[in-house]
Amino acid sequence: MERDDIIEYSLDAHHSEEAGRKIRRKIWMVTLFLAVVTAVEVTLGAYWKEWFDLSAWNNIKLVYVVLTLIKAGYIVAVFMHLGDERRNIRAIILLPYALFILYLVFIAIFESNLVHQTWLRYL
């Protein structure tokens, strides 16, 4: 029996030749951006010791984390099309994840500091 209560959302995802050109242009722009960011990361990794003082390492680490999050944001929003989905599905995917991970990262940094101190004291 043919069911008539299922909406085929996937049929709605079709787009025209003209819209496709715009989308492809956006894809290539994002590609260029990701490639440039990766090149910057690698160059920084290979040459930072020649360009900066050794004490700059903590700031460079921060730069790496920020660049990584920017890259991840573009991949999720453009390549995985999450930016085109409704706000409520963006929320149910990103918010629970962010909640768990922020706590996990916080507790890992906090506890690893304490473990480090303990090692230093008793070794």
Next chain:
Amino acid sequence: MAGDASKALSNDVLWGGGRSPFSISYGKMMMWFFLVSDALTFSGLLTAYGFVRHSTTEVWPIGEEVFRALPGLTGSYPLIYVALMTAILIFSSVTMVLAVEAGHRMDKKGVIKWLFLTVIGGAFFVGSQAWEWSHFIHGGGGYITTNTGEKYWVHNDTHDTHDPANAPGFHLVPADPKHYLIPAEGAHHLDHAESLKLWNERANYVNGANMTENEYGPPQYANFFFFITGFHGFHVFSGVIINLIVLIMVVQGVFHRRGHYEMVEKAGLYWHFVDLVWVFVFTFFYLL
């Protein structure tokens, strides 16, 4: 995007029943839920790595000093090979999103072309990882420890790690205790006779990496390398298989008859996720 999600619908219509308030098909939503749970697994692994690295009092190896070889070449190319792998994976992600775009225009030939390139890119990545594992396991010479606990790096011209003392150019270099890897150019080299004497009286020879010891750093370093890149590599491998199956179905015209290429989109979500994970592994394992 011309999808259902871009339609202006009031909340009464969206949540009034009879349709998905998310304007998304069941399959795509479940793929997203799976990806969230998988992302939690990878986050757990990377956080565990960060925990061990941050809490240890031992010297931890630096990615740009461990991973600096290229296949078929001698010399030092810090992180170039890993950057190449990253580029391959990002580009195969791009070809995937182009396949999805072609699917939205019902362009079967376009989907086949881009999906095929995606499979090739993925296969290249898995192959590169196999080479990197092999290089990591075999090592670059290794070190010996003496009975008094001193550490010397083993050098020879042919990079023979099976019988290093009989290879030409064999000599030992005293290790810098504050540093895991080979000291800079011009460090003090022992002469051949002295090196051979120490070699014959060695307490232990550590070369390459295995589950209990490695020449790069603490044992956990190699364990995390094997587990994190191995788990990711297995994801890439399954992604290549899934993409291959979808490609065969596209060629057979299954999705064209169905009227939409959503299966390509769902396989694409998984494939982009694999790329996304690699972005984080690259930063937190290799760069930091």
